[in-house]
Amino acid sequence: MDRQAIVNLFQNESSFNLVSHMLPDGDSIGSLLALGEALQNMGKEAKLFSPGGVPKKYAFLKGSAAIAGHGMPAGAGNVAVVLDSSDLERASAFQKELRQARHLINIDHHVTNQFFGTLNLVDPEASATGEIIYQLLVEMRLKITESMAEALYVAIATDTGSFKYDNTTAAAHRVAADLLERNLNPGALSQRIFDERPLAFYLLLREALSTLEFYAGHKIALITLSKDMLQRCGTTVEEIDGLVNYTRNIEGVELGILFYVESGGEIKVGFRSRKIDVSVLAGKLNGGGHARAAGCRMRGGLSEVKQKVLTAALDLLRQNKV
Ligand SMILES: [Mn+2]
Numbered sequence: 001m002d003r004q005a006i007v008n009l010f011q012n013e014s015s016f017n018l019v020s021h022m023l024p025d026g027d028s029i030g031s032l033l034a035l036g037e038a039l040q041n042m043g044k045e046a047k048l049f050s051p052g053g054v055p056k057k058y059a060f061l062k063g064s065a066a067i068a069g070h071g072m073p074a075g076a077g078n079v080a081v082v083l084d085s086s087d088l089e090r091a092s093a094f095q096k097e098l099r100q101a102r103h104l105i106n107i108d109h110h111v112t113n114q115f116f117g118t119l120n121l122v123d124p125e126a127s128a129t130g131e132i133i134y135q136l137l138v139e140m141r142l143k144i145t146e147s148m149a150e151a152l153y154v155a156i157a158t159d160t161g162s163f164k165y166d167n168t169t170a171a172a173h174r175v176a177a178d179l180l181e182r183n184l185n186p187g188a189l190s191q192r193i194f195d196e197r198p199l200a201f202y203l204l205l206r207e208a209l210s211t212l213e214f215y216a217g218h219k220i221a222l223i224t225l226s227k228d229m230l231q232r233c234g235t236t237v238e239e240i241d242g243l244v245n246y247t248r249n250i251e252g253v254e255l256g257i258l259f260y261v262e263s264g265g266e267i268k269v270g271f272r273s274r275k276i277d278v279s280v281l282a283g284k285l286n287g288g289g290h291a292r293a294a295g296c297r298m299r300g301g302l303s304e305v306k307q308k309v310l311t312a313a314l315d316l317l318r319q320n321k322v
Pocket residue numbers: 027028084109127128129159
């Protein structure tokens with residue numbers, strides 16, 4: 001792994017473009033903000049980008065107003081850092097600029113990571129990319145300020161599902177404990193990032209649950225969303241993320257699937273499981289992710305895509321003797 005080479009670049013280069021993945025989650029945004037502030041505190045120029053801008057939920061994090069949705073400078077002189085992205089396609093809008101970078105640093109924890117960087121730091125054992133960033137900051141003996149701690153805590157808390165998922169390791173708790181000692185308020189943060197949802201989310205949830213279908217003797221639960229539904233409820237694609245968990249949490253369901261039909265014939269598919277490894281399923285369908293949470297994008301009509309996904313899902317259940 002290129003850990004030391006990456007540390008050397010952070011120390012020796014003077015200008016960086018940092019980018020999260022598209023539809024950024026708390027880990028991607030938190031990692032972006034913490035590493036950005038660290039580099040800026042070292043006297044470097046660090047520009048932060050997130051395709052499509054920062055989700056409203058994370059706009060309270062210090063520095064998020066400076067994250068740009070577009071306008072990354074292109075050119076061979078740049079050092080680019082992609083955070084929490086298993087492949088370059090997930091950084092969508094910035095692929096061209098990123099490919100031109102002199103150094104492309106890939107920092108991630110997805111087991112399906114494609115090692116697309118010229119330098120790669122991929123640690124699937126890490127609960128979150130934020131945990132890897134924390135370790136880098138400690139290694140570089142940088143001061144972790146209160147705002148950096150808050151960003152990294154949000155990164156780890158969101159990727160572990162509020163310290164509930166299987167990736168909630170002792171190491172994740174140790175890092176979180178150290179971050180909490182920097183004057184954070186975990187209750188207020190949890191309220192903000194997990195509990196509180198806009199009314200539009202609940203309107204969408206009501207519609208989503210009305211589409212529930214079951215397959216394989218109630219072992220697969222499936223919900224289907226469309227762009228129309230989102231518009232009707234007055235919500236955005238950001239809110240979809242939490243919905244797929246409702247399928248997996250139904251007693252007896254092993255695999256939860258969410259279909260989101262976008263305009264232009266693209267369908268976003270999300271997978272959640274209890275025991276089986278859905279990153280395998282997503283991988284077969286040209287997607288990626290984690291063992292219990294993964295996804296892919298597919299093209300075609302809904303019934304055709306649904307059939308393909310269900311066939312692959314049933315195969316996986318059979319292989320796992322579920
Ligand atoms: Mn992550």
